Each structure stands twice: as C-alpha cells, then as structure tokens.
Amino acid sequence: MPGAPVAQDQPVTFTAEEVEYDQNRALVVARGRVEAWQGNRVLRADEFTYDRNTGVATARGNVQLIEADGQVIFADSVELRNEFKDGVLEGLRGLLAQNGRVAAAGARRTGGTFFDLSRVVYSSCQPCQEDPLAPPVWQVRARTATLDQTARQVRYRDATVEFGGVPLLWTPYLQHPSASAPRQSGFLSPTFGITDYLGGFVETPYYWAIDESQDLLLRPMIATSNLPNLGLEYRRRFNFGEVAAEGSFGYLNGRENTPEGAGGHIFSRGNFAIDENWRAGFNYNWASSEDYLRVYRYGSRRLLDQNAFTEGFWGSNAYARIDGRAYQGLRSTDNNSLIPYVLPNIYADWQAQRDSLGGTFTIDTWNFAVFRDQGTSTQRASTRLAYNLPMYDHAGGLWTVRAQSDLSAYAYNDLAAAPNYSTTADNGTIGTANIRAALDWRMPFVRPAGEYGHQVIEPRIQVVAGPLTGNQSSVPNEDSIDFEFTDANLFQLNRFVGRDRQEGGTRIDYALRGAWYFPNGGMLEGLAGASYRIQNDGGPFYANSGVENRASDYVGRARLRPVSWLEFLGRGRFAQEDGSVRFLDLSTTASLGTGTSVTAGYLYTPAMPFLDPAQTRNEVAVGFTQQIGHWRFGAFARYDIELNRPVVVTASAGYEDECFLLEARFLKSFAEDTSTNSLYPASTMLLFRIGLKTIGDVGFRAI
Structure with missing residues (x-):
C-alpha cells in the first residue's frame, strides 16, 4: 500500500503547458502535462486547480499520485486539502511495493496517514498476458479497507479471498502488513495439523520486532492429546557479528513408546569479527531427547555438538584455530559418558613461499586434550613438517618429491x-x-x-619409504578410527585421515588412468590402482580395510559423460585374491534441458568395526525432480537390500509464481529404535502449505 507520509510543511510547486490565475478568487488553473509536487510526493494530471484561499487542490484526467517510496496511485479525479494531508479519490488504482496492485471505487485520506477505501480489490499477481481482464490467481475483495500508513497495516472488513475469480474464503476481518512495511511485530499465519502423538494441533506464531537489530519469534502450540509446547527463536545483529538461538519447552505424555516427562531444547550459534584477521564464535546445542525433537517437529538429530572457537586468517599462507568441543548423543542406546569432550583443540599451519627449486615447505601443529567420564582420556601435542617439489623432465613426465615428518607426544589414562x-x-x-x-x-x-x-593414457607410480611403525596399540587413537581405502587416498603418504595412526615401511603405489575427451565436452575416464608393501607387516590397519596385507585390494574409478547432461560415475574396491567386491559406489545423473533431473545410485560397504552397530550397507536409491513452468515435482527413495526394507521415501509437488505458493510434501522414514524395535516418533510426515505473497501463508501438517 502507499508509503509513509512525507513532510508537509513545504510549498506546492507545479509546472504545466498552460497556467491561468484568477487574482480575484486566488485560483490557479493549470492544464496540459501538469506536474505538482510537495516534498517528495508528486501529483500528475491533465488539469490541476489550486485555491490559494482554501488550500484545496483538485486534479482531473489521468491522475497519478507518486509517493515518496515510489509507489503510484492512479485515479479518475483527486481532491486534496490541508497541505495534501487529506483528500478524496475516485476510481483508484495503485501499483504498490512487492508487485502489489489495488483498485477501489473510491478512497479518502485523512491526516496524511490513513487511507479508507470502498469496494476494494487487492492482489500481488501479474495480469494474464493473453487476457489482462481475466481474474488473477488470487485476490482479496472487501467491502471496505483501511490503510494505516503509520503502523503500515491494512485492515479489511467483509473480505473474500478469491482464487481464479471463485470466492473460496470469507472472513469478517482480515489484517496484514502493507507491502512496503518493514519488519514489525504481529501474529504470523498459523499452522494446523494432526499427528499420532499430539492429536490435532495449532501453532500461532507471534513475531516481535524488538528493534532494528534484534527480534523474537514466539511459537506457542496447543494440541488435543498433549500439553502445550512453546518454541522461541531469537536473533540479533551487531556491527561486528550476530547471534541466533532457538529453544522450546514442553511435556511428553509417554504415548507410543515416547518417554514421559518435561523436555526441551536449545540450538544457538554466534559469529563475531574481532579484527581484520581474527574472528570468534560458538555453537551450543542441547535437547532432552531425540523423541522430543521428532514429536514437536524440531528436526531429527542423533548427535548434538557444542563448541566455542576463535580463528585467524593471514592471506593464504597462515591459519590458526583454538576451540573447545562437547557432544551429546540423543539415542536411547547412546552412552554419553563414553562420548568425549575436547578442551582445548589447537591447530595452526604456515606455508612458505616457493623456494628457488620450485618446492613448497609447510609446517603445522595440532594439539588437543580429550576427556571422557568413562573411557580413555588423552592429551596430545603434535607437529608435522612437509615438503613438496614438482619437476618436469624433457619427455613431459611429472616427477614429484614429497617428504613428511610427524612428531607426537601423548599422555593418557584408561587406555584399556x-x-x-x-x-x-x-x-x-x-x-x-x-x-x-x-x-x-x-x-x-x-x-x-x-x-x-x-585421448590420454597416464601411468603413475609412487615409491614411499619410511621406518616401520607396527600396530601401535599402545598409542591412543582419537582421530584415525575412521579409515576407508579408495582411489582418493591411494597416493597419500599417510592414508589415515588423522595422525594417531601412522603408516610405516616401504610401499609401491601404482595406477593407470585413461581418458577420452570428446569435442562436445563429454568424456570417458577410467582409473585402476593398488599398493604393494615390501614388508610383510599389517601395520595399524584393521581386518578387511583393504590394506592389511602386503598386496592391497584394487581400487578403481570409472566415469562416462557422453553428453553434458548425462553422467555415470562408479568407484569401488575389489579383493586382491579373487576380485570380489569390498566397496562399491555407483551413481547416475541425468539433467535434461526440459527441467527434468534423474538420479540413481547403489552403495555397498562392509561392516566397519568403528561403527556401532557394525553392519553391512547394501542400498539402492533413486530420485527425480521436474520443473514445468511454475510447477515443480520431486521424489526420492532409498531401499536397504541387506535388511530387505525401505529406508526413506519422500515426494513433493509445488507451484510458485510471483504471488502464489502451493506446496505438498510427504516423508516416510523407516529408521528403527534398536532398543524397542519400533519406528521412531514422527517417522511419517505430510505437509500442505498455501502462501499468498505479501499477505501470509497457512500450513497443515500431519505426522
């Protein structure tokens, strides 16, 4: 709706092709391309009359009233008085902020801040290009409407919401912020729903704009089968950073295998710039249980983290970070006394400029203290020196000399x-x-x-040498528990992701890569490789890791992209002895120019000893998305072949244009709580959402 009023203590100035002045009546009459303005408000018309005695201005013919914020009001005729503060408009039409469009039989402005409109129609939809007179997707039609320009609110009385010209909703009173309104306090559109655990429920959010830098959202929920729940979201911006937090508290009644009792959660974060090099931040997340989050729709999380950090950046050559970390497991099977907290965790690195030979020297340090209520507690100080020197020979071969040295010191308790x-x-x-x-x-x-x-054929051979390291069972292991041998780490000096386990001895890595690059941008690529250790020493690798023997498993990668919109990618690991599959990851992506995208995949991984429960993953997945004009569709499914049951199924459909949003989503999760052998709460969700842009939206959720 029209913007906020401007200062009214300025004189009226105008230009026109023809001006007449009746000195006896103090009447000014202007004709032909008349443009009058007062402050930042402009009035245009074919004819303009101004009575200097009464201060009444009248405009007729193609009247345009341009507000200070750029919104434009059209009218058949306009009569303004009291320094343009008051006025009467006939045959009003308006182009408002955020594509808003309004029409009314007549309007009256009072005090420069209120617009009263009669027989009003409002919409933010563009007219149909083929038939501009056709009804828009939606419009609000009301007997009267009032625009409060100070509060930036629009209030309708006896209002009907029409879709495609068909009235579907009537209300005696409707209020929403004007399209030009900044953030302001008020009730937001409610969400209705029904679930197995809550029964019928309604959520009526209230938004509180505390000031220009902070706000608070209250989300009270009332349910028929449970006590009320209150959620809160707080945000604040500073000149040097921001904080955001959401939380809730409620009570679970113990239905459907959920725990009974009071519960709540808090998710928060903050980021702050200290100076041009340093910044700091925190994340604090806590919940009473995973069931509580699922039942009240605050997300599905198994593990929550808390940390506080500060970090510094010095170009691309140096970096430092100091943080502390803690974790909370939410599953009923989690033993939080075994989950570590880390204080402090210190990391820093520095990279020197290239030397005269073209090599690069780097140094870093990674130190931490890990504590557990039950289990191993470890303190570590470590330093790594590395050097990398690439060289080309006359035949075009690339020779790279690499060296890496690790020094670590540990203090530990309860290593057993x-x-x-x-x-x-x-x-x-x-x-x-x-x-x-x-x-x-x-x-x-x-x-x-x-x-x-x-075409390209590229053989690659690497010889890595170093002292033997043995199985290292007397060294604490905090950062190298997770290990997976693939083509991605075949040529790493130490193939563990961390430093608590060190690979030793002498080995030879070898691979052959072939590629065919097509003129249309497509390609065909394949890579196969393996590793051979000189010493018959299993080292620190666990059984079935792929590198526990002298001759490693084979790793490979294959990629086919015949055209730019279609790609097949496969990665795998195969036993050295008989070629049996140890790991396989296949995926296909097709992105059609018609807005269609199809994906399919297959994943097989053996049971990993560092995962609890340790079980084989043997899954297939397929999904697609389709965009047709303003419509979009999508579906995704994942199936566990090993367990012979689905893992998750989702589907969605939606329509969105410049003024209207219609969305439907469905999700079914088949994840089970191993302690009860039952599906988790809120494992099924059905969501409907209708949004009228510039007015609000309404949602319905069933779980």
Whole structure:
C-alpha cells in the first residue's frame, strides 16, 4: 500500500503547458502535462486547480499520485486539502511495493496517514498476458479497507479471498502488513495439523520486532492429546557479528513408546569479527531427547555438538584455530559418558613461499586434550613438517618429491577402556615419530583423435619409504578410527585421515588412468590402482580395510559423460585374491534441458568395526525432480537390500509464481529404535502449505 507520509510543511510547486490565475478568487488553473509536487510526493494530471484561499487542490484526467517510496496511485479525479494531508479519490488504482496492485471505487485520506477505501480489490499477481481482464490467481475483495500508513497495516472488513475469480474464503476481518512495511511485530499465519502423538494441533506464531537489530519469534502450540509446547527463536545483529538461538519447552505424555516427562531444547550459534584477521564464535546445542525433537517437529538429530572457537586468517599462507568441543548423543542406546569432550583443540599451519627449486615447505601443529567420564582420556601435542617439489623432465613426465615428518607426544589414562581397548597399556605417556618420503612419477601420453577429441593414457607410480611403525596399540587413537581405502587416498603418504595412526615401511603405489575427451565436452575416464608393501607387516590397519596385507585390494574409478547432461560415475574396491567386491559406489545423473533431473545410485560397504552397530550397507536409491513452468515435482527413495526394507521415501509437488505458493510434501522414514524395535516418533510426515505473497501463508501438517 502507499508509503509513509512525507513532510508537509513545504510549498506546492507545479509546472504545466498552460497556467491561468484568477487574482480575484486566488485560483490557479493549470492544464496540459501538469506536474505538482510537495516534498517528495508528486501529483500528475491533465488539469490541476489550486485555491490559494482554501488550500484545496483538485486534479482531473489521468491522475497519478507518486509517493515518496515510489509507489503510484492512479485515479479518475483527486481532491486534496490541508497541505495534501487529506483528500478524496475516485476510481483508484495503485501499483504498490512487492508487485502489489489495488483498485477501489473510491478512497479518502485523512491526516496524511490513513487511507479508507470502498469496494476494494487487492492482489500481488501479474495480469494474464493473453487476457489482462481475466481474474488473477488470487485476490482479496472487501467491502471496505483501511490503510494505516503509520503502523503500515491494512485492515479489511467483509473480505473474500478469491482464487481464479471463485470466492473460496470469507472472513469478517482480515489484517496484514502493507507491502512496503518493514519488519514489525504481529501474529504470523498459523499452522494446523494432526499427528499420532499430539492429536490435532495449532501453532500461532507471534513475531516481535524488538528493534532494528534484534527480534523474537514466539511459537506457542496447543494440541488435543498433549500439553502445550512453546518454541522461541531469537536473533540479533551487531556491527561486528550476530547471534541466533532457538529453544522450546514442553511435556511428553509417554504415548507410543515416547518417554514421559518435561523436555526441551536449545540450538544457538554466534559469529563475531574481532579484527581484520581474527574472528570468534560458538555453537551450543542441547535437547532432552531425540523423541522430543521428532514429536514437536524440531528436526531429527542423533548427535548434538557444542563448541566455542576463535580463528585467524593471514592471506593464504597462515591459519590458526583454538576451540573447545562437547557432544551429546540423543539415542536411547547412546552412552554419553563414553562420548568425549575436547578442551582445548589447537591447530595452526604456515606455508612458505616457493623456494628457488620450485618446492613448497609447510609446517603445522595440532594439539588437543580429550576427556571422557568413562573411557580413555588423552592429551596430545603434535607437529608435522612437509615438503613438496614438482619437476618436469624433457619427455613431459611429472616427477614429484614429497617428504613428511610427524612428531607426537601423548599422555593418557584408561587406555584399556573405550574406544582403544588396548591390552598393552593403561595409564602413561608415550612419544611417536615418523618420517615418510616419496618419489611420484606420472606420464600423460596424449593422442589426438581427430574429430572425436583426444585421448590420454597416464601411468603413475609412487615409491614411499619410511621406518616401520607396527600396530601401535599402545598409542591412543582419537582421530584415525575412521579409515576407508579408495582411489582418493591411494597416493597419500599417510592414508589415515588423522595422525594417531601412522603408516610405516616401504610401499609401491601404482595406477593407470585413461581418458577420452570428446569435442562436445563429454568424456570417458577410467582409473585402476593398488599398493604393494615390501614388508610383510599389517601395520595399524584393521581386518578387511583393504590394506592389511602386503598386496592391497584394487581400487578403481570409472566415469562416462557422453553428453553434458548425462553422467555415470562408479568407484569401488575389489579383493586382491579373487576380485570380489569390498566397496562399491555407483551413481547416475541425468539433467535434461526440459527441467527434468534423474538420479540413481547403489552403495555397498562392509561392516566397519568403528561403527556401532557394525553392519553391512547394501542400498539402492533413486530420485527425480521436474520443473514445468511454475510447477515443480520431486521424489526420492532409498531401499536397504541387506535388511530387505525401505529406508526413506519422500515426494513433493509445488507451484510458485510471483504471488502464489502451493506446496505438498510427504516423508516416510523407516529408521528403527534398536532398543524397542519400533519406528521412531514422527517417522511419517505430510505437509500442505498455501502462501499468498505479501499477505501470509497457512500450513497443515500431519505426522
């Protein structure tokens, strides 16, 4: 609706093609392209009359009233008085903020802040290009409406909401912020629904704009089968950062295997800039249970984290971070006394400029203290030095010399407990050192294929040498528990993601890569490789990891992109002895120019000893999205072949244009609580949402 009033203590100024002045009546009459303005408000018309005695201005013919915020009011005639503060308009039409459009038989403005409209129609939809007179997707038609320009609110009386010209909703009173309104306090559109755990429920959010830098959203929920729940969301911006937090509290009645009792949650975060190099922040997340979050629709999380940090950046050459971390497991099977908290965790690295040979030297340090109420507690200080020197020979081969040295010192307690279960030590201290050096050679052989593009065959061999490290069972393991041997880490000096486990001895890594690059941007690529350790030493690798033997499993990658919109990608690991599948990840993506995208995938991974429960994953997944004009559709499903049941199924459909939103979503999760062998609460969700842009939206949710 029209914007806020401007200052009214300025004189009226106008221009026109023809001006007459009746000195006896103090009457000014202007004709032809008349433009009058007072402050930032402009009036245009074919004819303009201004009575200097009464201060009454009258405009007729193609009248345009341009407000200070750019909104435009059209009228057949306008009479303004009291320094343009009061007026009467006939045949009003308006182009408002956010594409708002209004029409009324007549309107009256009072005090420069109130517009009273009669027989009014409002919509934010564009007219149909083929038939501009056709009804819009939606419009509000009311007997009267009042625009409060100070409060930036529009109030309708005896209002009907029409869709495609068909009245579907009547209300005696309707209020919403004007399209030009800034953020302001008030009730938001409610959400209705029904669930197995809450029964019927309604959520009526209230938004409180505290000031220009902070706000609060209250989300009270009333349910027929449970006590009320209150959710809150708070946000605040500073010149140097921001904070945001959401929380709730309520009571679960113990239905459908859910725990009974009071519950709540808080999710919060903050980020702050200290100076041009340093910033700090925090994340604090807590919940009474996973069931509470699911039942009251605050998300499905198994693990929550809390941390506070500060970090510094110095270009691309140096970085430092200090933080503290804690975690909360939410599943009924989680033992939080075994989950660690880390204080402090310190990391810093620095990279030198390239030396005269073209090599790069880096140094970093990673130190932490890990504590558990039950289980191993560890303190570690570690430093890594690394050097990388690439060189080309006359034949075009790339030789890379790499070296890496790790020094670590540990103090630990209860090493015989989880997660280490060491049989060689319990409490004590230990220091470790390891050095790895490698010579890496690769030679890309390129052959043109004429009009079919060009082909590349690239053999690669790397020799890595260093002292033996043994199984390292007397060294605490906090950052190297998770290990997966693939083509991605085949040529890493130390193939563990962390530093608590160090790979030792001498090995040879080898791979052959072939690729065919097509002129249309497509490609065909394949890679196969493996590793061979000189010493017959299993080292720190667990059984079935793929590198526990002298000859590793084979790893491979295959990619086919015949055209830009279609790609097949596969990665796998295969047993050295008989080629049986140890790991396989297949995916297909097709992105059609018609707005259709299809994905399909298959994943097989053996049971990993570091996961609880340790079980094989053997799954297929398929999904698609479709965009047709303003319509969009999507579906996704994942099926567990090992368990012979679905994992999750989702589907969605929606329509969205410049003024209207219609959305439907369905989700069915088949995840089970292993302690009760039952589906988790809120495992099924059905959501409907209707939105009238610039007015509000209404949602319905069934769970």
